[in-house]
């Protein structure tokens with residue numbers, strides 16, 4: 001396993017190119033199963049989760065390979081099984097459920113277990129697919145799904161679920177008749193998936209709102225499509241500029257999709273300007289703590305909670321961070337405290353009091369965004385920070401140490 005070694009205290013200055021979005025690329029790769037023709041995707045980030053997905057697509061009968069950010073998926077004779085040892089490493093594998101049922105009327109997908117940040121059930125996915133005519137049973141930890149032909153339905157989610165909306169969107173694209181998704185997730189990655197499906201010929205309206213209409217059609221054509229940039233990677237680097245007191249130009253940074261994050265960072269005192277060639281973030285004065293509540297889009301994203309908490313550790317005053325989406329997404333807190341942060345957890349809220357400095361320490365990554373917050377803290381801390389188990393980080397950040405080193409960070413990867 002690898003680890004990252006960071007010598008903190010260097011203000012980051014320069015420009016960083018934002019990669020394609022992991023959370024848009026994953027559902028779009030699974031959606032390629034729906035097309036009967038080759039699909040060419042670009043701006044696909046070089047990440048562990050992407051390669052896990054490509055391995056699964058190959059297993060399902062859709063030969064594909066990765067070449068410099070480009071992937072061609074050639075749907076063949078589809079097979080129904082997503083094995084446990086693949087699903088357990090990546091929960092998003094459950095997104096093959098809708099496409100398989102839509103294309104071949106059967107699926108055998110390992111039930112994704114919980115993960116570090118919560119139980120993360122898939123009941124909303126199954127409920128919606130059952131309303132469309134699928135029948136499920138659970139056998140030895142696998143979801144067995146069958147249907148003659150999916151039909152349209154009116155589906156109201158108990159809560160806005162990104163994966164649930166994506167699974168049902170893909171299933172509805174090829175179902176018989178019309179589907180309405182109520183209380184749908186509005187995340188930009190869901191919209192990107194809908195735009196990809198529309199490019200393949202799907203009839204979808206309302207994407208980006210909480211009510212999405214789909215009129216099912218018989219087949220989808222092949223297409224060439226470029227995936228949106230990663231708003232969470234961009235938000236993470238905005239926080240890096242704030243924490244190190246530097247100045248970073250983020251090329252290809254999605255602005256509208258990051259509005260809630262940019263507003264919060266400006267509230268903290270950062271200067272963030274939208275320029276023709278990117279977003280310029282700088283931190284010319286001491287930051288101040290703010291209160292943050294994570295919400296479904298367009299609210300403040302849960303995937304930026306750990307990163308803004310790291311930023312608040314060195315800001316003036318105190319702020320309350322409330323995690324409203326997942327039940328256990330404070331795994332980064334105790335590691336930040338080991339670096340000198342003053343954070344008190346009470347249930348789903350954390351009280352952060354800014355301190356004058358953080359000190360480097362050996363710390364342990366636990367999940368993707370917690371790892372990112374430890375990298376941010378290490379960049380600002382005095383001394384050396386050693387971050388173990390960074391395979392979590394490699395799931396969602398493309399070449400992060402190279403990108404950071406290019407703007408002045410003293411960071412290197414070593415074999416543990």
Ligand code: EPZ
Pocket residue numbers: 022023026092118119120121122123124125126159160161162163164185187189302303325326327368369396
């Ligand atoms: C997606 O996960 C993202 N992953 C997550 O990003 C992100 O944190 C999350 O959406 C919320 O924005 C991908 O897109 C691959 P949900 P997902 O279904 O779809 C509950 C990262 O760091 N729920 O929107 O799994 C669930 O427990 C990852 O990149 C049910 O109860 O999230 C949670 O409390 C982490 N039943 C809430 O809904 C269901 O059937 C939101 O989950 C489905 C969800």
